[in-house]
Amino acid sequence: MTRQPHDQFAKEYLEELLTSLGKVETSKDVKSEVREIDVWFVPNTSPSNTSELGLLAKMAATSCLFEPFRNAPSEVEIRSCLLKLYTVHGDLLRQAKREKRSLSEGELPCLWILTPSCSPRMLNGFGGKIQESENWVEGVYFLPELLKGAIVAINQLPVIEDTLWLRVLGKGRTQKQAVEELVQLSEESSKWDQLLEILASWRKNIEVKDNVSDEDRELIMNLSPAYLKQREEWRQEGEVTLLLRLLRRRFGEIAPDLEQRITSLSIPQLEALVDAQLDFSNLDDLVTWLSAQS
Incomplete structure (x- = not known):
């Protein structure tokens, strides 16, 4: 085990x-x-x-x-x-x-x-x-x-x-430099995103330990670049989930192409859309708003 x-x-x-x-x-x-x-x-x-x-x-x-x-x-x-x-x-x-x-x-x-x-x-x-x-x-x-x-x-x-x-x-500087390289690589290709999520989850598991040692603190620092990038991904996923729930509650099912456009929005855009959707009368207003963002 x-x-x-x-x-x-x-x-x-x-x-x-x-x-x-x-x-x-x-x-x-x-x-x-x-x-x-x-x-x-x-x-x-x-x-x-x-x-x-x-x-x-x-x-x-x-x-x-x-x-x-x-x-x-x-x-x-x-x-x-x-x-x-x-x-x-x-x-x-x-x-x-x-x-x-x-x-x-x-x-x-x-x-x-x-x-x-x-x-x-x-x-x-x-x-x-x-x-x-x-x-x-x-x-x-x-x-x-x-x-x-x-x-x-x-x-x-x-x-x-x-x-x-x-x-x-x-460990130490060896690991820190490698994590920074991996973060850079993931920005160039999404195929490494799963690895970043594994690294970020490792950091979260260490932080919740009852007794965090000096070695653990060093590891937390080494994994921070991966964690910070992944935290943005988690935050974006949460914003998308919330927004789609609000839109479905008001207008019913969302077409796959519209859902894809929403998913690709940045966090500031998602936050702006949460406020803007309160003034929408129908999904045509959503389409108009999305078109204005491109």
């Missing part, structure tokens, strides 16, 4: 991004003491456009487990992630045996541990190395090959478009 706001956010966030690439399951139980995989991903069989997701899409080229951490994990927590991975391997191999088919090493999923930072001691202890031969960027440290895992130190990722989606999961 997800107990921390960051865990819930990370699952929703990665699910939203990865759904276009394949099958995503969150909070997936694995056998042996009930353990839970944060995000379990299986790519689509047919290729899809992955260029927008950059490094995240490259990581999701094969089936894999994502384990995101809000704070740098301990040795025990990393070993726990590896245990989940090998439990999954065991389940898949037993299933293949029951179905009398073989399962190659390449078909077994790998593990991506996403951490805001990772010390040199931890990387050395687990044998993490950068694979420059395959053009992996700085910050992605692969464990010895047969372990089938990697640690992603988010604060070490280069500040480029390809790493944006992972940098959002970082």
Whole structure:
């Protein structure tokens, strides 16, 4: 069960991004003491456009487990992630045996541990190395090959478009800059609006906690650009809902084209229309008012 706001956010966030690439399951139980995989991903069989997701899409080229951490994990927590991975391997191999088919090493999923930072001691202890031969960027440290895992130190990722989606999961200035980039991206394309809503909801969940820590306050500041933009969206939706209710009560059903024109109005225009509609005699007055706004 997800107990921390960051865990819930990370699952929703990665699910939203990865759904276009394949099958995503969150909070997936694995056998042996009930353990839970944060995000379990299986790519689509047919290729899809992955260029927008950059490094995240490259990581999701094969089936894999994502384990995101809000704070740098301990040795025990990393070993726990590896245990989940090998439990999954065991389940898949037993299933293949029951179905009398073989399962190659390449078909077994790998593990991506996403951490805001990772010390040199931890990387050395687990044998993490950068694979420059395959053009992996700085910050992605692969464990010895047969372990089938990697640690992603988010604060070490280069500040480029390809790493944006992972940098959002970082901390401090790394996360703050990434959120600002995402807000800018959403202004250019509405396809990222759902991600902004997830970020804004995360901030709201933190604010309602009984005891807000210094770390929580920093996170609230980091998420503020997304929250403020999304708050305007929520406010606009509320204004539209109220206005349509008033108009339907007075004039009956509103034609879809008129409803669309109302939905596209800015907040000041919606507020002005709430007052103006009191003087309307019929829907023709509404059409005239809308035409004057264009």
